[in-house]
Amino acid sequence: MLGYILKRAISLIVSLCLASIIIFSVVEIAPGDPASFMLGINAQEDTIAALRAELGLDQDKLSRYFSWVSGMVKGDFGTSYTYRSPVSDMIKERIWVSLPLALYALLISTFIAFPAGIYAATQRGKAGDAAVMGATQFGIAIPNFWFAMILVVIFALKLRWFSAGGFVEWENGILLSLKSLTLPAIALALPQASILSRVMRSALIETLSEDYIRTARAKGFGKKAVIWRHALRNALIPVLTIIGLQFSFLMAGAIIIEQVFFLPGLGRLVFQAITQRDLIVVESVVMLLVFAVITVNFIVDVAYAVVDPRLRRRV
Amino acid sequence: MKSNSLILGGLLSALVVIAALVSFLWVPFDITQLSIPDKLQTPNEVHWLGTDHFGRDILSMIMIGARTSLAVAILAVGIGFFIGVPLGLAAATKKNSLLDETIMRTNDLIFAFPSLVIAILITALFGAGAMNAIIAIGIFNIPVFARVSRGAALSLWQKEFILAARVSGKSDLRISAEHIFPNIANLLIVQGTIQFSLGILAEAGLSYVGLGTQPPVPSWGRMLADAQTMVSFAPHLAIIPGSAIIVTVLGLNLMGDGLRDLLDPRVRRSRE
Numbered sequence: 001m002l003g004y005i006l007k008r009a010i011s012l013i014v015s016l017c018l019a020s021i022i023i024f025s026v027v028e029i030a031p032g033d034p035a036s037f038m039l040g041i042n043a044q045e046d047t048i049a050a051l052r053a054e055l056g057l058d059q060d061k062l063s064r065y066f067s068w069v070s071g072m073v074k075g076d077f078g079t080s081y082t083y084r085s086p087v088s089d090m091i092k093e094r095i096w097v098s099l100p101l102a103l104y105a106l107l108i109s110t111f112i113a114f115p116a117g118i119y120a121a122t123q124r125g126k127a128g129d130a131a132v133m134g135a136t137q138f139g140i141a142i143p144n145f146w147f148a149m150i151l152v153v154i155f156a157l158k159l160r161w162f163s164a165g166g167f168v169e170w171e172n173g174i175l176l177s178l179k180s181l182t183l184p185a186i187a188l189a190l191p192q193a194s195i196l197s198r199v200m201r202s203a204l205i206e207t208l209s210e211d212y213i214r215t216a217r218a219k220g221f222g223k224k225a226v227i228w229r230h231a232l233r234n235a236l237i238p239v240l241t242i243i244g245l246q247f248s249f250l251m252a253g254a255i256i257i258e259q260v261f262f263l264p265g266l267g268r269l270v271f272q273a274i275t276q277r278d279l280i281v282v283e284s285v286v287m288l289l290v291f292a293v294i295t296v297n298f299i300v301d302v303a304y305a306v307v308d309p310r311l312r313r314r315v
Numbered sequence: 316m317k318s319n320s321l322i323l324g325g326l327l328s329a330l331v332v333i334a335a336l337v338s339f340l341w342v343p344f345d346i347t348q349l350s351i352p353d354k355l356q357t358p359n360e361v362h363w364l365g366t367d368h369f370g371r372d373i374l375s376m377i378m379i380g381a382r383t384s385l386a387v388a389i390l391a392v393g394i395g396f397f398i399g400v401p402l403g404l405a406a407a408t409k410k411n412s413l414l415d416e417t418i419m420r421t422n423d424l425i426f427a428f429p430s431l432v433i434a435i436l437i438t439a440l441f442g443a444g445a446m447n448a449i450i451a452i453g454i455f456n457i458p459v460f461a462r463v464s465r466g467a468a469l470s471l472w473q474k475e476f477i478l479a480a481r482v483s484g485k486s487d488l489r490i491s492a493e494h495i496f497p498n499i500a501n502l503l504i505v506q507g508t509i510q511f512s513l514g515i516l517a518e519a520g521l522s523y524v525g526l527g528t529q530p531p532v533p534s535w536g537r538m539l540a541d542a543q544t545m546v547s548f549a550p551h552l553a554i555i556p557g558s559a560i561i562v563t564v565l566g567l568n569l570m571g572d573g574l575r576d577l578l579d580p581r582v583r584r585s586r587e
Contacts, residue, residue, distance in 0.1 A: 011420070015420070015427065018424055019428070022424075022428075026433075026437070027440065030440030030441060031440070031441065031442075032440065137565055137568060137569060138561070140564070140568060141512070141560075141561045141568060142561055143520065143536075143557065143560050143561075145520065145539070146539055146553065146557040146560065149539070149543060149546055149553050149557075152546075153546050153547060157546075157547045249429070255431055255435060256520050256523065256524060259524060260543075267432070270436075271524070274435060274436060274439040274440065282436065286428075286436065289429045289432060290427055293428075294427045297423075297427065
């Protein structure tokens with residue numbers, strides 16, 4: 001067991017190192033010098049050179065890479081070229097929008113997906129199943145930013161229940177903040193709920209065909225009792241994996257939705273930083289997101305190995 | 316029921332493909348001609364799907380937009396297929412070797428990247444445009460095809476007909492090309508349709524934020540971005556391109572599902 005965890009931990013560290021090299025290289029080889037970009041087209045050569053020196057861009061690539069990585073390990077993500085403030089402070093500020101948004105979307109998605117998936121599985125082959133499956137096909141096909149626009153038209157412009165965009169800070173009241181995250185969270189949750197319903201349905205159907213379910217039925221348990229007491233618990237394993245993956249996707253995937261609703265989250269921060277050539281912000285936030293995904297995967301792998309000893313031998 | 320999804324999916328996809336192909340020869344109106352007096356018309360007898368804020372015919376733009384969406388998605392799937400499949404097949408020939416480990420770990424790594432953020436990063440840093448969008452979407456298709464082909468190929472390598480081919484002195488490369496590939500082609504076609512529909516959504520997303528196909532070439536995502544400020548008084552500007560995306564993605568997904576059921580009898584049995 002310890003050997004397995006050690007092996008996965010080494011693989012985690014190697015992945016993180018490689019990810020940092022890839023992110024750094026992509027940003028480095030991209031055309032466009034941040035200093036010239038910040039100073040505009042009329043800037044003098046010596047002014048650009050001075051700014052490059054101030055930002056540390058005149059150092060060689062290798063030493064810049066190592067200072068970036070060693071800084072990150074210590075929690076120092078550098079200083080934003082555009083805002084001249086520490087990137088870690090900017091991330092801390094934005095994460096209080098992105099993290100609750102992702103959790104909110106995940107909650108909505110789970111609330112829709114569980115009943116829908118369970119209902120479809122119990123109605124397998126009947127009209128109810130076909131209706132749920134048809135709806136999920138639609139849910140997957142709808143681009144979330146389009147759905148967001150439609151939500152804004154209906155609930156913000158016509159009914160005036162919600163605002164069309166922006167974020168009410170947490171200090172002004174939790175309910176108001178949650179209200180401003182509601183439409184974005186619904187828009188984000190729709191495709192996720194559709195995927196999760198399908199996973200829930202197929203996991204439950206598969207579990208229901210197991211021998212122990214037949215045994216439980218033979219012992220006289222009713223269909224509902226078997227589903228609630230035995231099948232659901234076992235069907236949850238693949239569903240939880242997908243929820244784990246969706247969480248990391250929602251953290252990073254909100255980038256366009258944050259644009260639609262003008263939410264000051266991590267996605268919007270990266271997007272603005274990319275257009276302003278604020279490379280240090282881009283590198284750090286992308287690295288943070290990759291770190292989150294890789295770490296979540298690692299935790300899921302280890303948790304599985306704890307639960308299911310067969311998996312330890314497979315790697 | 317399942318063959319229904321193949322038929323419905325096939326019909327919807329065919330509709331989009333035909334619209335795209337016809338647009339090469341004919342569109343109802345020339346979209347390079349602006350006609351401000353005709354702006355923001357709702358669907359009517361002359362302009363079946365209405366006009367946009369420049370008075371351009373939306374049906375014509377949707378038809379040409381179909382061409383853009385399909386082209387970007389096909390090329391992005393092509394990148395994933397032509398790089399990912401050989402890598403997956405190579406990894407399967409030498410299971411657990413250094414080559415296999417390297418390929419699969421690199422794949423895991425690409426999977427860990429937030430694809431949309433990286434696609435935005437690539438297109439923004441290297442220049443917005445269809446070509447960079449294709450590359451950005453295509454990169455994330457590589458690990459998908461590599462993983463699917465490796466997984467399918469691994470089980471085939473245990474089969475007797477592969478052993479027979481080995482005994483007859485064929486090299487790993489020839490076995491992969493002549494025996495393994497044709498046997499996993501079905502699976503790759505199904506995966507291809509899924510990636511194709513994801514590519515359509517990704518292209519729309521990139522164009523929506525202004526990093527995909529650039530004006531004056533129409534694209535569905537771009538049309539949605541233009542519609543955003545006018546959606547309260549001209550909702551058809553958003554509803555029509557959005558519906559075009561939904562019809563295409565829905566068609567491809569249904570077709571993928573139908574094909575999987577048709578080509579893989581095990582899935583058919585487990586679903587029945």
